[in-house]
Amino acid sequence: xxxxxxxxxxxxxxxxxxxxxxxxxxxxxxxxxxxxxxxxxxxxxxxxxxxxxxxxxxxxxxxxxxxxxxxxxxxxxxxxxxxxxxxxxxxxxxxxxxxxxxxxxxxxxxxxxxxxxxxxxxxxxxxxxxxxxxxxxxxxxxxxxxxxxxxxxxxxxxxxxxxxxxxxxxxxxxxxxxxxx
Numbered sequence: 001x002x003x004x005x006x007x008x009x010x011x012x013x014x015x016x017x018x019x020x021x022x023x024x025x026x027x028x029x030x031x032x033x034x035x036x037x038x039x040x041x042x043x044x045x046x047x048x049x050x051x052x053x054x055x056x057x058x059x060x061x062x063x064x065x066x067x068x069x070x071x072x073x074x075x076x077x078x079x080x081x082x083x084x085x086x087x088x089x090x091x092x093x094x095x096x097x098x099x100x101x102x103x104x105x106x107x108x109x110x111x112x113x114x115x116x117x118x119x120x121x122x123x124x125x126x127x128x129x130x131x132x133x134x135x136x137x138x139x140x141x142x143x144x145x146x147x148x149x150x151x152x153x154x155x156x157x158x159x160x161x162x163x164x165x166x167x168x169x170x171x172x173x174x175x176x177x178x179x180x181x
Contacts, residue, residue: 003077011077015070022063023142029056030135036113037128042120049117049129057107064099071095086154091145098141106134 003011029052036048071091075082083089112129119126 001077003073008074008077011070011073015067015074018063018066018070019142019146022060022067023139025055025060025063026135026139026142029060030139032056033131033135036117037132045128046117046120049113049120052110052131053114056110057102060102060106061099064095064102068095068099083157085152085156087148087152089157090154091148094141094145098138101134101138109134 032048032051036045039045039048072082074080075088075092080088082092109129109131113131116126116129
């Protein structure tokens with residue numbers, strides 16, 4: 001399956017916009033988390049922790065899934081494939097890991113943060129949630145994905161097994177610059 005030029009541009013636009021949205025959501029997540037952690041004002045910390053509940057998981061998940069889906073379409077519809085080149089395979093793994101972590105790890109942490117924010121507003125004691133890693137790890141992974149897209153390092157993934165042996169056997173040998181018969 002090959003994408004038309006217009007189809008490729010549409011999927012590429014969706015991929016770039018969703019990645020940009022994902023990065024933007026991560027930046028806002030970082031601002032809220034670090035503001036809540038570093039402020040001396042309990043009301044500001046409470047509002048920051050509660051604001052995480054509004055956007056941190058579901059918009060992040062939607063952006064990640066759109067980025068994943070558009071990336072898969074670009075991979076399937078272009079010469080790069082999904083697991084033909086190292087840089088594409090690494091981006092695929094990063095995307096799957098980040099989307100999974102948003103649901104499995106971030107979602108419960110955001111729920112705890114919102115509950116802690118409510119207790120701060122009520123003047124009740126509590127323990128601040130540990131949300132330092134998501135706003136550091138996710139942008140770092142997204143930066144790595146962007147750099148992989150730009151530089152495309154690593155070349156092709158070598159194929160092994162019967163299919164690779166069949167392709168190798170089908171290629172004519174070259175001896176001294178001339179094809180062997």
